[in-house]
Amino acid sequence: MAATKTLVLGVSGSIAAYRAADIAREFMRAGYSVRVCLTDSAQKFVLPALFEGLTGNPxxxxxxxEPITGRMAHIDWARQCDAVVIAPATANTINKIAAGVGDDMLTTIALATDRPLFIAPAMNPxxxxHEATQAAIQAxxxxxxxxxxxxxxxVACGENGQGKLASIAEIVTFVRDHLDTPALLAGKHILITSGPTxxxxDDVRYLTNRSSGKMGSALAAAALQMGATVTVVAGPQKAPLPKGAHVIRVQTAEEMLAATKSVANPDWVIGAAAVADYRPANRIKGKMRRESNExxxxxxxxxxxxxxxxxxxxxxxxxxxAAEPDDNLxxxxxxMKRKGVIGIxxxxxxNTAIGFDSDQNELTLLLQDGTRKQSGRQSKTACAKWLLTQLVELEKSRV
Ligand SMILES: Cc1cc2nc3c(=O)[nH]c(=O)nc-3n(C[C@H](O)[C@H](O)[C@H](O)COP(=O)(O)O)c2cc1C
Structure with a gap:
């Protein structure tokens, strides 16, 4: 039987701290041993006794x-866990971790650990x-x-917008998917194109499109979790690319093509970039001046x-x-036929709830043999895993 995995659950001073008790319980139901660490502010909402009673751990x-005298708990907990999950995470705690501050037990564990760190923010929109919070998340x-x-x-303060803690099911599933994903792509090299071009x-203007690169990033992250070696040829995209991927940055379609050709022997190629179909015939040196009305x-x-x-x-x-403006396939x-690919x-x-710049997507996978499959509406990360799993099945059926 596989050894029980241990999580450190960090709880910071958000009004959503009350939900941490259920988060701890759900992780335990999923088979994890849970050790909880509270910030000072979290203790204004919830008490250590609650978590000690629930988890059976200090x-x-x-x-x-030092629960064990003479042993530095921040190092022990950082080393003995399989992952650190901070849920809910306040703006303050996120910004401190990004800046490398370790001025309480939770941020010190976050600094000391070399295990995966998962953060579920909860705060006012x-x-x-806020630029500082977004910069910290990006970093x-x-x-x-x-x-x-x-x-x-x-949100609890009566305002409306993005900031509500993700659902407990989503938090637990997200962490489980990361920690317990089978290495279905071990030994494979996957080349992904991502983002816009x-x-x-002229030297200051360009033609581009609305691609955020989130789907390409999600595919890269999912492929890494599934054990692949990943190369991403990325246009100037907003979405950060996961650590562990080999990233080649490009600007234009022609550069993207040259970069993808330079990648040796990929087993799979996934074209998630929104490549511009056309480019200006003659790039003007310097700046084009306003001289006529047309x-x-x-x-x-x-x-x-x-x-x-x-x-x-x-x-x-x-x-x-394919990003299609309607559901006509x-x-x-x-x-798919023109490009000579196995599927699209x-x-x-x-649909503004999915697609460009959204965190959600809903994919229809069309295959050369006429098969159609639907991912259902899911996060881009879940869609990426779904898609890669479909390709694993497809490859198996072709052997
Ligand atoms: C009632 C109340 C609710 C709060 N809820 C949140 C919240 O949901 N998210 C957040 O980032 N800060 C929230 N704060 C502010 C934080 O508690 C404050 O920034 C604190 O310094 C965070 O400390 P910590 O990150 O060490 O836990 C709240 C404060 C109060 C008084």
Missing amino acids: CLVDTFE NMYS LTERGVEFIQPVEGD QEPI IALELVANPDVLAEIVKHHPNALALAF EKATEK AVNDVS
């Missing part, structure tokens, strides 16, 4: 506390969208910290990046993405 609150994501996105809705008009910008077709990669890496299993089917994952970008 609950730490003070940096200098203004605190969540931590780039360091490999996994965030369980807060949801939109009415920018096609310069101008005509001449455009020329960009290379079809994915079709070219398929030709360049003929042995790789290749999958395309005819255009996507044509695109289609999302309906006219």
Whole structure:
């Protein structure tokens, strides 16, 4: 039988701290041993006795506390766990961890641990969208910290927006998926294109599109969790790319094509980038001046990046993405055939709840043999795992 995994559950001073008791219980039901650490502010909402009674383990609150005399608890807990989960995480605690501050037991454990760190923020929407908080989230994501996105809705202070703690089921599933994902892609090298491209008009302007790169990032993170080696050729995207992926940054479609060709022997190629179909025919040096009321910008077709990669890496299993303005799948089917890929994952970008810049997606996977599969509406991370698992099944059935 597999050894029980241990989690450190950090609870900080959010009004959502009361939900940490259920989070601890659900992790225990899922088979984890849970050790809880409270910040001082968390103790204004919940008490150590609650968690000690629930978990059967000591609950730490003070940096200098030593449940085993002579053993530094922050180091013991940081080393003896399989992951640290902070839920709920306040703006203060997130910003402190990003800055490397360790001025209480929880932030000291977060600094000391080399295990996966999961953070579920909960706060007022203004605190969540504050530049400092977003910069901290970005910096931590780039360091490999996994965030369980807060949801939109009415928050305790009476305001509305993104900041509500994710559901307990989502937090537990997210962590379990990360820690217990079978290594279905071990030994595989997966090449992913991600984000938009920018096609310069002059030295200060360019043509681009609304792709945030979130789907490409989610695919990269999911493939890494499933044991793959991952190379991402990324356009200038907003979404951070996961630690552990080899990232090649590009700007234009032509650069994207050259970079993907430079990647040696990928087993799979996934074209999740929103590559501009056209680019300005003549890039103007310096800055185009306003001289007349009308101008005509001449455009020329960009290379079809994915079709070219398929030709360049003929042995790789290749999958395309299609952002369609409605749920008509005819255009996507044509695109799949034109590009020579095994399948195409289609999302309906006219639906603002999914697609561009959203954390959610809903994919229809069309395969060359006419099969259609639906992911259902899920987080982009869950959609990415679903898609990769479909490809594993597809590859098995072809052998
Ligand atoms: C009633 C009340 C509710 C609060 N809820 C939150 C919250 O949900 N999220 C948050 O970031 N801060 C919240 N705060 C502010 C934090 O408690 C405060 O920033 C504190 O310093 C956080 O400390 P900690 O990060 O060490 O737990 C709340 C404060 C009060 C008084």
